[in-house]
Amino acid sequence: MNTAEKQRIQAAFKEKMDYDELMNCTRCGFCLPSCPTYIETGRDEVHSPRGRIALMKGLVDGVIEPSDEVKKSIDMCLGCRACETVCPSGVKFGRLLEQARDAIYQSNKQSLPEKMLRGTFFNHVFPFQNRMIGLTGLLGFYQRSGAQKLARSIGVMKLFPESMQAMEKVLPQVPKKKTMKNRPQHVQPLAKKKKKVAFFTGCLMDTIFMQTNDATIKLLQYAGCEIVIPKTQNCCGALHGHSGEVAKAKEMAKKNIVAFEEAQVDYIITNAGGCGAFLVEYDHLLRDDPEWKERAEAFCRKIKDITAVLVELNFHKQALSMPDQIVTYQDSCHLKNGQKTFMEPRQLLESIDNVTYVEMKDASRCCGSAGIYNIVQSEMSMQILDYKMVQAQQTKAKTIVTANPGCLLQMKLGIEREGLSDQMQAVHIVDFLLEAYENANGIVSSQKEAAAAGMK
Template sequence: MNNTEKERIIRQFQEKMDYDELLNCMRCGFCLPTCPTYIESGKNELHSPRGRIALMKAVVDGDIEPDDEVKRSLDMCLGCRACEPVCPSGVKYGHLLEEARDIIYQNKKPSLPVKAVRHLVFEQLFPYQNRMTTLVGLIGFYQRSGLSTLARKTHMLKLLPETMQLMEKALPAIPKGKEIRNRSEHLKPIGDKKKNVAFFNGCLMDTVFMKTNEATKKLLQYAGCDIVIPKTQACCGALHGHSGEKAKAKELAKRNIIAFEQAEIDYIITNAGGCGAFLVDYDHLLKSEPEWHERAKAFTAKIKDITSILVELNFQQESLKLKDEVLTYQDSCHLRNGQKTFIQPRQLLQSIEGSDYVEMKNADRCCGSAGIYNIVESEMSMQILDYKMKETKKTKAKTIVTSNPGCLLQMRLGIEKEGLQGQMRAVHIVDLLLEAYENAHS
């Protein structure tokens, strides 16, 4: 960073960082055993929540410059927020991290290639679902046309980093563009109506994992929900918010508030832990804009994960059956730490007849996906995944259940990495629950 960039960053740290929140950190160290990057870096304080907060405060106080070491420490953070539930002072670490990253990325001039990639991803792709659909359609064509088989046979994939090679194999079968575009905006319950809900589509969930979205809506229908799917909804903005693009995240938040606020509903249902955790934070994201803050609070009050509403509607008491299945569950960090939802998925899994549920050691520790972390911080991500797969294998599970698309891809990547194809599968919880429900009622 040059001196002008550093001066701007220091000034904005002093103006924007919540100093009271920085002071709330008592340096007790309760966060250290929960932090994957602290553990995997050999207990390096620079890569702990306590250490990162100390760096932020030191920049505000003028004790250190916001140099590349500070940026590196913040970039290395997964943003899993596992430190928050164990903090005696209740420090909102996730809010501090997002603000610090936003200040640095908005004031540090990136290289031209990085600037081009960030513009493409954050400005031109994720905010526009039709463009996401087109891109994903091309990936689907690659899979169906035989190009994927050709690429593997000719070893063309060897040109990619190892993580990307594994990820190509871990991708699910992509639906055709026509399937993605032609879907209902209103679905009636199957049986007696119990709730009126809206469904939040998401970006990846509504393209790469469209079948999981369809399974989610089917489960809601079986549970007695009348469902509306607002056509004007947008990306949740989580990727932007976590990557120093706060202004764009606010823009997307406002689009979503407008899209859902006219619907007469009890809840807005999500099936992706990362999306849900960001959606419930819209009131914080828009706290400085009085005309939006109250609308954001009304919006966030309605957010509910699919597993929460299913338990609320006693879906776990329905007949659910699988055959000779050993299950384990990998928590979505943001579902657990952001939405405080972790008991409900386990209740649902434990209610499935013909299956044994085995709790994984440290199931609440991040798998290393964290949005695009497994691409931009591949080495650390794979270290974290290696630990996760070691604990997964100890459960002797045939099926790893997840509740977030990033976690699902990461665990599939782990299965490929360990050579466990055919012995183990990774599935989203709604796909498994639908399979169990339809098995029991066929």
């Protein structure tokens, strides 16, 4: 960094950081055992929550200068927020991390390739669902056209890092563009109506993971929900907010608030822990905007994870069954630490006949996915994943269940890396629950029908 860049970053830290929140940290160290990067770096304080807070405060106070080492510490944080749940002072570390990244990335001079890449995806792809469909449609074409098989046979994938090679193998089969564009907007319950809800479909969830979204809708129908799916909703903005693009995140938040205000529903349902944790904090994101503050608060009060609403509607008391197997659960960090949803997924899994639920050691420790972390911080991500797979194998589970698309891909990646694809699978909890319900009630699998339709 040159002198001008350092001065810009220092000024941005003074402007953007919540100093009162920084001062809430008492340096007690309760956060240390919960921090994956602190543990995996051999207990390096620079990569701990209190160490990062000390760096942030030092920059604001002017006792340290911005440096590549400081940026590395901030970048290496997973943003899992496990430190928040154990902090006796209630420090909102996730918010401090977003402020720090905003200060760094909006002030630091980016290389031309980095600037183009960030600008393309953050400004011109994620905010527009039609463009997301177009981009993921290319992936679907790659999978269906024979290009994927050719790339593997001639060794093209060997040019990429090992983690990327494995990730390419575990990506879901992407539906055709026509199927992704033909989405429902209003669905009636298949049981006695109990609630009217809206469904936040997400960007990647309604493209690459569309089958899971379809399963979510079907589960809500079986649970007695009328479902509204606003067409004008867009990406939640989490990737923007976590990557220093806060202004864009606010813009997207406002669009979502408008879209769901018109729905007039009891709850807004999410099925992705990362999205839900960001949506439920729109009130904080827009706290300084008098026009939007109250509207954001009303929006946040309605956010509910699919597992939480299913338990509230006693779905776990219905007939559910699966073939005899051991199942374990990998917490979505943001579902647990952000939305405070912890027991509901376990309660649902334990209610399924023939399923033996075994709790994984450190189930709530981050798996290393963390949005795009497993791409930009691949080495640390794989180190964290290796530990997670050791714990998963010790449960002797056939199925690892999780509640977030990033976690799902990461666990699939871990299974592939360990050569366990013939012994173990990873599934999203709604896919698992739908299969359990339809299996117990003699219903032809709607998931398989939807998957077949999407691939035609």
